Amino acid sequence: xxxxxKNVDILxxxxxxxxxxxxxxxxxxxSGHTGGSLSSVEILVSLYFSEMRHNPKNPxxxxxxxxxxxxxxxxxxLYSVLxxxxxxxxxxxxxxxxLGSRLQGHPEYDLEIGIEATTGSLGHxxxxxxxxxxxxxxxxxxxxxxxxxxxxELQEGASWExxxxxxxxxxxxxCAIVDRNRFQNxxxxxxxxxxxxxxxxxxxxxxxxxxxADGHDFPSILSAFEKARQTxxxxxxxxxxxxxxxxxxxxxxxxxxxxxxxxxxxLKVALNELGEAA
Amino acid sequence: xxxxxxxxFLVDEVTEHVYIRETYGKTLVELGREYPNIVxxxxxxxxxxxTNLFGKEFPNRFFTMGVSEQDMMATAAGFxxxxxxxxxxxxxxxxxxxxWEHVRQSxxxxxxxxxxxxxxxxxxxxxxxxxxxxxxxxALMRVLPNMTVIVPADAVETEKVIRTIVNHNGPTYVRLAxxxxxxxxxxxYEFEIGKARVLREGKHVTIFAxxxxxxxxxxxxKILEREGISACVVNVSTVKPIDVETIVKAAxxxxxxxxxxxxxxxxxxxxxxxxxxxxxxxxxxxxxGMKDRFGTSGDGLQLLEYFGLKARNIVQxxxxxxxxxxxxxxxxx
Ligand SMILES: Cc1ncc(C[n+]2csc(CCOP(=O)(O)OP(=O)(O)O)c2C)c(N)n1
Ligand SMILES: [Mg+2]
Numbered sequence: 001x002x003x004x005x006k007n008v009d010i011l012x013x014x015x016x017x018x019x020x021x022x023x024x025x026x027x028x029x030x031s032g033h034t035g036g037s038l039s040s041v042e043i044l045v046s047l048y049f050s051e052m053r054h055n056p057k058n059p060x061x062x063x064x065x066x067x068x069x070x071x072x073x074x075x076x077x078l079y080s081v082l083x084x085x086x087x088x089x090x091x092x093x094x095x096x097x098x099l100g101s102r103l104q105g106h107p108e109y110d111l112e113i114g115i116e117a118t119t120g121s122l123g124h125x126x127x128x129x130x131x132x133x134x135x136x137x138x139x140x141x142x143x144x145x146x147x148x149x150x151x152x153e154l155q156e157g158a159s160w161e162x163x164x165x166x167x168x169x170x171x172x173x174x175c176a177i178v179d180r181n182r183f184q185n186x187x188x189x190x191x192x193x194x195x196x197x198x199x200x201x202x203x204x205x206x207x208x209x210x211x212x213a214d215g216h217d218f219p220s221i222l223s224a225f226e227k228a229r230q231t232x233x234x235x236x237x238x239x240x241x242x243x244x245x246x247x248x249x250x251x252x253x254x255x256x257x258x259x260x261x262x263x264x265x266x267l268k269v270a271l272n273e274l275g276e277a278a
Numbered sequence: 279x280x281x282x283x284x285x286x287f288l289v290d291e292v293t294e295h296v297y298i299r300e301t302y303g304k305t306l307v308e309l310g311r312e313y314p315n316i317v318x319x320x321x322x323x324x325x326x327x328x329t330n331l332f333g334k335e336f337p338n339r340f341f342t343m344g345v346s347e348q349d350m351m352a353t354a355a356g357f358x359x360x361x362x363x364x365x366x367x368x369x370x371x372x373x374x375x376x377x378w379e380h381v382r383q384s385x386x387x388x389x390x391x392x393x394x395x396x397x398x399x400x401x402x403x404x405x406x407x408x409x410x411x412x413x414x415x416x417a418l419m420r421v422l423p424n425m426t427v428i429v430p431a432d433a434v435e436t437e438k439v440i441r442t443i444v445n446h447n448g449p450t451y452v453r454l455a456x457x458x459x460x461x462x463x464x465x466x467y468e469f470e471i472g473k474a475r476v477l478r479e480g481k482h483v484t485i486f487a488x489x490x491x492x493x494x495x496x497x498x499x500k501i502l503e504r505e506g507i508s509a510c511v512v513n514v515s516t517v518k519p520i521d522v523e524t525i526v527k528a529a530x531x532x533x534x535x536x537x538x539x540x541x542x543x544x545x546x547x548x549x550x551x552x553x554x555x556x557x558x559x560x561x562x563x564x565x566x567g568m569k570d571r572f573g574t575s576g577d578g579l580q581l582l583e584y585f586g587l588k589a590r591n592i593v594q595x596x597x598x599x600x601x602x603x604x605x606x607x608x609x610x611x
Contacts (some may be wrong), residue, residue, distance in 0.1 A: 193344030
């Protein structure tokens with residue numbers, strides 16, 4: 001099994017490097033989703049370096065915990081985390097979105113690189129996670145299933161079908177996380193189609209809800225996962241208030257960096273802020 | 279080949295490449311000024327589909343539906359039931375795939391006047407990869423009775439199509455793409471729903487094409503001409519209702535048919551032409567397109583090469599077909 005840590009300094013340093021690599025990969029690819037990749041970094045680092053039981057050297061290990069990236073467009077962050085965890089070489093990140101690469105623009109099911117489900121069309125991932133959670137229960141497996149959703153994704157009706165299934169089936173082996181950066185493709189969610197109050201809605205749908213004031217703060221993320229593991233008879237959702245574009249001042253809370261890769265100049269600024277020479 | 283056999287609608291040389299979705303957005307704004315009943319709905323892709331241009335000028339007739347394609351389609355149905363002319367836009371995969379049953383039940387079955395104009399169809403979507411490349415949208419829309427399915431070949435045709443469908447009462451699907459399209463038509467080009475256009479007469483083979491592949495088909499006809507093969511090229515921009523008469527005439531005049539599309543050859547233009555010819559004038563044919571497979575990430579234009587969707591692939595198909603036809607003849611003899 002992969003070595004896990006609760007050491008916040010170590011996790012912070014991993015997050016910094018994950019950001020650097022995902023930005024370099026996006027820059028090289030010249031397209032892709034910058035803002036929503038950066039907002040998920042601490043959540044993903046917490047999962048892969050602290051919370052989940054998994055083994056990058058044995059990606060098909062039957063008793064591994066499962067992770068579904070329902071917000072598939074955020075996959076540059078996941079690829080970077082998987083590379084840092086040891087699923088594949090960091091150099092491969094530079095093939096992102098290129099012809100022939102395993103690192104497709106949106107995640108394609110490929111256990112060799114640690115991708116558990118094909119996503120990219122929003123509103124599918126939580127259903128897939130439900131299926132995994134039901135199967136694990138059937139097989140008497142003591143494993144946990146995680147799914148990361150975006151807030152824009154909650155505008156999809158299918159998301160709420162899945163949210164209902166999880167609670168109706170009392171999937172306490174399932175933990176959902178919402179990357180609540182309050183932006184979608186077209187701008188701020190409140191100007192496009194507001195979905196608040198998000199926590200109340202999940203509660204009304206039968207979930208145990210934990211709202212994180214700062215979805216980039218490792219201690220609070222880790223303790224939320226701890227609570228999730230202890231919650232019985234209900235699915236658990238962590239609603240993480242995050243900042244779209246987190247970590248790079250010119251991208252933070254800028255709607256237009258949702259679906260664009262950093263330019264040469266922007267990459268320089270970003271790497272500089274992240275303490276890396278270009 | 280004499281000049282008279284080449285359509286007057288074609289430019290002499292391609293000099294312009296244009297985002298046809300931008301043409302859509304601009305045309306929509308112009309139409310918005312003429313038609314106060316036009317409303318536009320979009321599912322969180324307004325910058326990509328270019329409906330944002332309409333939104334800027336007519337914020338009160340522009341509805342950002344969020345990431346809710348099914349909701350958007352049924353809402354558009356409600357607008358149509360209330361006398362509005364709704365245009366609903368998003369990526370082709372979500373418009374036709376995600377929302378298919380809403381489109382079928384709420385819009386097409388009751389013959390409502392909803393214009394679905396989808397962008398980012400085909401492998402030319404590029405880097406976003408297979409999940410975002412609609413290769414089955416023509417098929418999904420074409421199987422619906424009452425539906426009109428249009429695939430413009432360039433910016434000039436796109437503008438004519440958008441202007442035409444406003445005055446056409448009934449459910450309509452228009453397929454646009456992400457990448458820039460070469461402008462092949464002069465401004466004088468005429469578009470008519472249900473009419474296939476012969477762009478070039480020919481004796482030995484007929485190439486039916488849609489979308490960006492019309493330009494490739496014309497390119498192929500030039501290569502073939504140098505080899506002494508005369509190819510007829512037909513733009514089948516209305517895939518439904520399909521122009522049986524023009525198709526049968528063009529196929530029967532050459533006895534060999536190649537189809538070309540940035541779409542699965544199953545159920546798309548290739549399938550449509552095979553259906554028409556199978557019943558009316560069985561003709562040996564080859565289909566150029568996505569050969570019943572999904573796409574992948576890569577540069578959009580590079581993917582056309584990778585998947586064999588270029589003029590030279592059409593030329594090769596023509597060679598194989600003519601070879602087949604000549605062997606068939608010698609067997610009969
Ligand atoms: C079903 C579906 N519709 C549309 C899209 C296109 N799309 C990609 S990301 C996105 C919205 C992004 O906002 P959000 O979901 O909040 O993601 P984040 O802010 O975390 O990047 C959209 C509409 C999609 N991937 N899937
Ligand atoms: Mg968001």
